Amino acid sequence: MLSTLAPRQIFADSVAREGALWRLLAVLERVEPHEVEGSDDNPTKDHQQASQRKVRGWSVLESLTSSPSIARQLLSTSAWLELLGVLVGYTAFTKVWSARLGAAKTLSRLLWDPVAGSTSSKCATIK
Numbered sequence: 197m198l199s200t201l202a203p204r205q206i207f208a209d210s211v212a213r214e215g216a217l218w219r220l221l222a223v224l225e226r227v228e229p230h231e232v233e234g235s236d237d238n239p240t241k242d243h244q245q246a247s248q249r250k251v252r253g254w255s256v257l258e259s260l261t262s263s264p265s266i267a268r269q270l271l272s273t274s275a276w277l278e279l280l281g282v283l284v285g286y287t288a289f290t291k292v293w294s295a296r297l298g299a300a301k302t303l304s305r306l307l308w309d310p311v312a313g314s315t316s317s318k319c320a321t322i323k
Contacts, residue, residue: 202256208263217260217269224253224298225282225289247294254298261305270306279303 201207211217228246260266270276278289282299285291 198256199252199259202259203262205263208260209265211260212263212265212269215269217266217275218273220253220257220260221275221278224250224257224295225278227288227290228292247292250290250292251294251298254295254302258298258301258305261302262309264309267306267309270302276303276306 228243261270270279279299279302280286282289282295283303285296289295
């Protein structure tokens with residue numbers, strides 16, 4: 197259902213207005229028990245399902261980011277820094293490849309946005 201709603205402007209505006217984007221980010225950035233070094237190398241069905249849910253979640257975030265209201269919200273908060281943390285594999289964030297790819301795609305969407313792109317590129321060079 198989220199995959200269908202995420203590209204819709206009215207849904208993205210509602211998410212931005214309600215301030216609910218942080219919940220999606222918190223779930224996507226979280227380190228899962230099976231991601232910890234030294235954990236079981238043989239992924240179970242639950243781990244695979246959790247990974248698939250995260251891949252869908254990153255896809256939803258990428259779709260939402262194409263909305264100007266979400267792009268502005270990502271830039272006005274520390275969310276873009278958190279996405280950079282996921283992208284580079286910072287200790288506090290997940291290091292799963294699909295999450296790093298999702299963060300890269302989301303940041304790419306931000307850079308391609310006509311309004312948010314110039315702001316995000318300036319933020320990246322200032323920091």
